[in-house]
Amino acid sequence: MRATVIHGPRDIRVEEFPDPTIRRPTDAVVRVVASCVCGSDLWPYRGVTDTSSPSRIGHEFVGIVEDTGSEVRSLAPGDFVIAPFAISDGTCVHCRHGVHTSCAHGAWWGGEDEHGLPVDAGQGERVRVPLADGTLVATPDQPAEALVPGLLTLSDVMATGHHAAVSAGVGAATTVVVVGDGAVGLCAVLAARRLGAERIVAMSRHADRQDVARAFGASDIVAERGAEGVARVHDLLDGIGADAVLECVGTKESMQQAIDATRPGGRVGYVGVPAGGAELPIRQLFGSNVSVGGGVAPVRAYLDDLLPDVLDGTIDPGRVFDLELPLAEVAQAYAAMDERRSIKTLLRP
Amino acid sequence: MRATVIHGPRDIRVEEFPDPTIRRPTDAVVRVVASCVCGSDLWPYRGVTDTSSPSRIGHEFVGIVEDTGSEVRSLAPGDFVIAPFAISDGTCVHCRHGVHTSCAHGAWWGGEDEHGLPVDAGQGERVRVPLADGTLVATPDQPAEALVPGLLTLSDVMATGHHAAVSAGVGAATTVVVVGDGAVGLCAVLAARRLGAERIVAMSRHADRQDVARAFGASDIVAERGAEGVARVHDLLDGIGADAVLECVGTKESMQQAIDATRPGGRVGYVGVPAGGAELPIRQLFGSNVSVGGGVAPVRAYLDDLLPDVLDGTIDPGRVFDLELPLAEVAQAYAAMDERRSIKTLLRP
Numbered sequence: 160m161r162a163t164v165i166h167g168p169r170d171i172r173v174e175e176f177p178d179p180t181i182r183r184p185t186d187a188v189v190r191v192v193a194s195c196v197c198g199s200d201l202w203p204y205r206g207v208t209d210t211s212s213p214s215r216i217g218h219e220f221v222g223i224v225e226d227t228g229s230e231v232r233s234l235a236p237g238d239f240v241i242a243p244f245a246i247s248d249g250t251c252v253h254c255r256h257g258v259h260t261s262c263a264h265g266a267w268w269g270g271e272d273e274h275g276l277p278v279d280a281g282q283g284e285r286v287r288v289p290l291a292d293g294t295l296v297a298t299p300d301q302p303a304e305a306l307v308p309g310l311l312t313l314s315d316v317m318a319t320g321h322h323a324a325v326s327a328g329v330g331a332a333t334t335v336v337v338v339g340d341g342a343v344g345l346c347a348v349l350a351a352r353r354l355g356a357e358r359i360v361a362m363s364r365h366a367d368r369q370d371v372a373r374a375f376g377a378s379d380i381v382a383e384r385g386a387e388g389v390a391r392v393h394d395l396l397d398g399i400g401a402d403a404v405l406e407c408v409g410t411k412e413s414m415q416q417a418i419d420a421t422r423p424g425g426r427v428g429y430v431g432v433p434a435g436g437a438e439l440p441i442r443q444l445f446g447s448n449v450s451v452g453g454g455v456a457p458v459r460a461y462l463d464d465l466l467p468d469v470l471d472g473t474i475d476p477g478r479v480f481d482l483e484l485p486l487a488e489v490a491q492a493y494a495a496m497d498e499r500r501s502i503k504t505l506l507r508p
Numbered sequence: 509m510r511a512t513v514i515h516g517p518r519d520i521r522v523e524e525f526p527d528p529t530i531r532r533p534t535d536a537v538v539r540v541v542a543s544c545v546c547g548s549d550l551w552p553y554r555g556v557t558d559t560s561s562p563s564r565i566g567h568e569f570v571g572i573v574e575d576t577g578s579e580v581r582s583l584a585p586g587d588f589v590i591a592p593f594a595i596s597d598g599t600c601v602h603c604r605h606g607v608h609t610s611c612a613h614g615a616w617w618g619g620e621d622e623h624g625l626p627v628d629a630g631q632g633e634r635v636r637v638p639l640a641d642g643t644l645v646a647t648p649d650q651p652a653e654a655l656v657p658g659l660l661t662l663s664d665v666m667a668t669g670h671h672a673a674v675s676a677g678v679g680a681a682t683t684v685v686v687v688g689d690g691a692v693g694l695c696a697v698l699a700a701r702r703l704g705a706e707r708i709v710a711m712s713r714h715a716d717r718q719d720v721a722r723a724f725g726a727s728d729i730v731a732e733r734g735a736e737g738v739a740r741v742h743d744l745l746d747g748i749g750a751d752a753v754l755e756c757v758g759t760k761e762s763m764q765q766a767i768d769a770t771r772p773g774g775r776v777g778y779v780g781v782p783a784g785g786a787e788l789p790i791r792q793l794f795g796s797n798v799s800v801g802g803g804v805a806p807v808r809a810y811l812d813d814l815l816p817d818v819l820d821g822t823i824d825p826g827r828v829f830d831l832e833l834p835l836a837e838v839a840q841a842y843a844a845m846d847e848r849r850s851i852k853t854l855l856r857p
Contacts, residue, residue, distance in 0.1 A: 252748055253772050258797055261772035326799065399601055414790070423602050423610035426801070432794070439788035441763070445781070445803040448607055450675065451788070452775070452799025 161508070162283025163489050165216045168206035169497075171490040179287035182276050184230035187291035189240060193311050194220040194281045194506045195480070196492050197244075198341045199432050204493050207434060215269040217282025217506075218244040219314035221307060224295075231291050238297040241466070242281065242288065243458035244268065244315045249293030257460040264290065281314075282489055284508040296462045298470065308477030308505060309469045312346060313462055316503070317476040319430045320346030320407065321465060322456035324354055327403035327428030331355035334396050337377070338417045339407030340368040342479040342503040343430060345375055347405040349476055352376025353468065356403075360395055362388055362416075368502060371478055385412065389419040401425060406453070409434050421449045429453040480505045510857070511632025512838045514565045517555035518846075520839040528636035531625050533579035536640035538589060542660050543569040543630045543855045544829070545841045546593075547690045548781050553842050556783060564618040566631025567593040568663035570656065573644075574634070582641045588651055589644040590815070591630065591637065592807035593617065593664045598642030608808040613639065630663075631838055633857040645811045647819065657826030657854060658818045661695060662811055665852070666825040668779045669695030669756065670814060671805035673703055676752035676777030680704035683745050686726070687766045688756030689717040691828040691852040692779060694724055696754040698825055701725025702817065705752075709744055711737055711765075717851060720827055734761065738768040750774060755802075758783050770798045778802040829854045 160178050165171055179188050194217050202208045203216070224238040234240065247254050247262035254262050266272040269280035272289040279286040288294055302310060309317075320343050329335055335351045337344050340363035351359050352375060360379040361372035369380050381391045393400055399422040406417035409431025417427045418440070430453050439451055468474045482501040484492050485508075492504035513523050528537050543566050551557045552565070573587040583589065596603050596611035603611050615621040618629035621638040628635040637643055651659060658666075669692050678684055684700045686693050689712035700708050701724060709728040710721035718729050730740045742749055748771040755766035758780025766776045767789070779802050788800055817823045831850040833841050834857075841853035 252746055256771070256773050258771075258773035261796060397601055422605065422607075424605050424607035424806075429794075433790045439790050439793075439800070441782045441788050444788075444800070445778075447610060448801075448803035448806065450799060450801025451793075452797075452801070454794040454797035457773075457797065 160284040161486060162279065163216050163486070164213050165203055165210055166213045167210050169204060171204065171493050173487055173489060179279055179285050181226055181228045182287060183274065183289060184228040185290050185292065186228040187224050187231055187234055187288045187295065188226040189222040189242065189286050189288055190225050191220045191222040191281065191284055191286060191508050193307050194508070195311060196282070196496050196504050196506070197315060198343065200493070201497055202432070202434065204497060215280035215283070217280040218268040219311060220281035220286065221311050221314065222286070227291065233292045234295060234297055239301055240295040240297050241310055241313045241462065242286070242295055243318070243462065245458065246272070246278065246289055246294045247459055248290045249459070254293065257457055259457040259459040260455045282486070282506060284486070294459070296459070296466065298466070302470065306469065308480045309475055311505065312476040312479060313458070313465055313469060315458060316342040316479060317346045317349070318458035318461045318465060319343050319456040320405070321350040321461050323347045323405040323407060323428040323430040323453055324350040324403070325428070326453035327405055327426040329354045329356050329403045333403050334358045334401045336360045336362065336392055336401040336404045336420045337407060338362050338404060338413050338420070339431060340365060340372065341407065344405070344407035345371050345479050345502070346476050347407050348372050348377050349375040349474055351405065353474055358396070360392055360401065365499065367481070371502065374478065385416060389416060392420045399423070403428060407431050414439070418443060418449055423447040423449065425449055427451045430456055479503045483507065509633040510835060511628065512565050512835070513562050514552055514559055515562045516559050518553060520553065520842050522836055522838055528628055528634050530575055530577045531636060532623065532638060533577040534639050534641065535577040536573050536580055536583055536637045536644065537575040538571040538591065538635050538637055539574050540569045540571040540630065540633055540635060540857050542656050543857070544660060545845050545853050545855070546664060547692065549842070550846055551781070551783065553846060564629035564632070566629040567617040568660060569630035569635065570660050570663065571635070576640060580640050583644060583646055587646040589646050590659055590662045590811065591635070591644055592667070592811065594807065595621070595627065595638055595643045596808055597639045598808070603642065606806055606809040608806040609804045631835070631855060633835070643808070645808070645815065647815070651819065655819065657829045658824055660854065661825040661828060662807070662814055662818060664807060665691040665828060666695045666698070667807035667810045667814060668692050668805040669754070670699040670810050672696045672754040672756060672777040672779040672802055673699040673752070674777070675802035676754055676775040678703045678705050678752045682752050683750045684708045685741055685750040685753045685769045686710050686756060687753060687762050687769070688780060689714060689721065690756065693756035694720050694828050694851070695825050696756050697721050697726050698724040698823055700754065702823055707745070709741055709750065714848065716830070720851065723827065734765060738765060741769045748772070752777060756780050763788070767792060767798055772796040772798065774798055776800045779805055828852045832856065
């Protein structure tokens, strides 16, 4: 089979590998129907994080179960499944607390499982899925083709945007600001709207992303950034800032912008992978009683809640995909996202 | 009248000042019945923070209203009142959100009010109270003498411990760790118990404080600190740490200990005034989904909730006072707390 390998900055290749097989009785083998490139894949692509040796890459995919190990109970060949970006057993103490990303037996796509066996990554044709019962979520029926992009966002970006909103305590009367207009930020707008927020300010400088933000439920757009952007947010929100700010970038600057846009006593929900030496300014947080919560999203914990809304069309997060390419052109997908020609690119094996 | 002045490290004096009078129609003048020394008063006493010029000091007191300005509506001479450690109008947008410490017209004891007029501090005989309707809370009747210490804790330490517990989301099924065995940490134990937590681990090395922690509801005591203390907490709590950790010290080390003692997905509620260059380790927080909330406690917001429980004896936070001195001996009160001979010292003018 073919799968994507990153060799170093801006060096993305499709290479041949043996087809994966069941290695453990809790495994499944999944044929990928669709995968995609994540904003966090751009960190090694840009050389911001190091690629010490060639690595399989991609952590978002949906597909069809082809084979299951002898201990797999909840899945059968032919099932359409969503793969969260973290592998989890669903039974350990952390999973029971809903923090599947801290699973005691967990692993990551493209890494190694708890037995030291290599795990395939998502940007390929097939994947061996460890702990398949805990990790994968099957749809009740074969979904319509038009739903595939939306279901694919449940692997990561939609559930991650939702995690930002939940972590910031978004509810019916909440005023919300979203920092970041990538796919996660746009999904955070959609998640905030879904949770009942009516005033949602999206911070975005790009017309195409502003359009998606409005379609997802943003009531206001602020194009300015930094102190100027914060001043505009204060103008819009009672002169004090938002109850809840969703930080979906991960830089020191974006986090500071998020904190500055939060009213005293409000909450920052953050899901941007922290890049560089970002630490949190505790004296400012202390004086203003602004809390900070979030982190790497426990996607699996949210799928029972989010999946029905995608299946019945209540939300259509698949709109974040504005480019579709065959797996053979995965390098172009990275380039398109790196150059902001695409919000998020879907890959078909 | 006499009032306390800090001149520099370990230089605490009682000096004479003119009796305060009504300066604004929203003022009250209060005769102090009891005041006390705060752990945070020890920062300038120890020279950790600078005292650039002699300053009135003390921000916790209860007393009797002696005079009120023409616009004061809710108070009358003779009322017994509790003074939160922050002055607030109770009507601005931040006060309406329950964040009285961010009041648009607020001020601090020993500082200046919004009109630039000096404000008395608490460790004295009398205090001019700006924005008296917003700031002061009167008891329904004259309280019994035995209740005075408990009522005095509502100025700061009991309400601050409560803020830590509320910020960490403490409820009925929560496992709790309290870092810090000063008066605030001990009150945080009491607050967690009052909110329904049944498993409360108090981290304390001092036998006298361990006794108070147990009396306040601690189920377990951990005497070790740092990594060793965290390991003991993990031993006690499912191998994963606590749902909620209440940080009541304010050093970089105590905050790290609090974060390390929190299970993935749990919450740190912090009220220790950040000393030194403490920042929060965002990568660790991100990976473990540990959130951090709290700050300078909006005491006024909690008094309607806490006061009845003190008045009817449901809680007795006054037990944190283990030494009582006359105002003339205030310097000895600082020394006793500095040398940990006293948990908290009450002053009688």
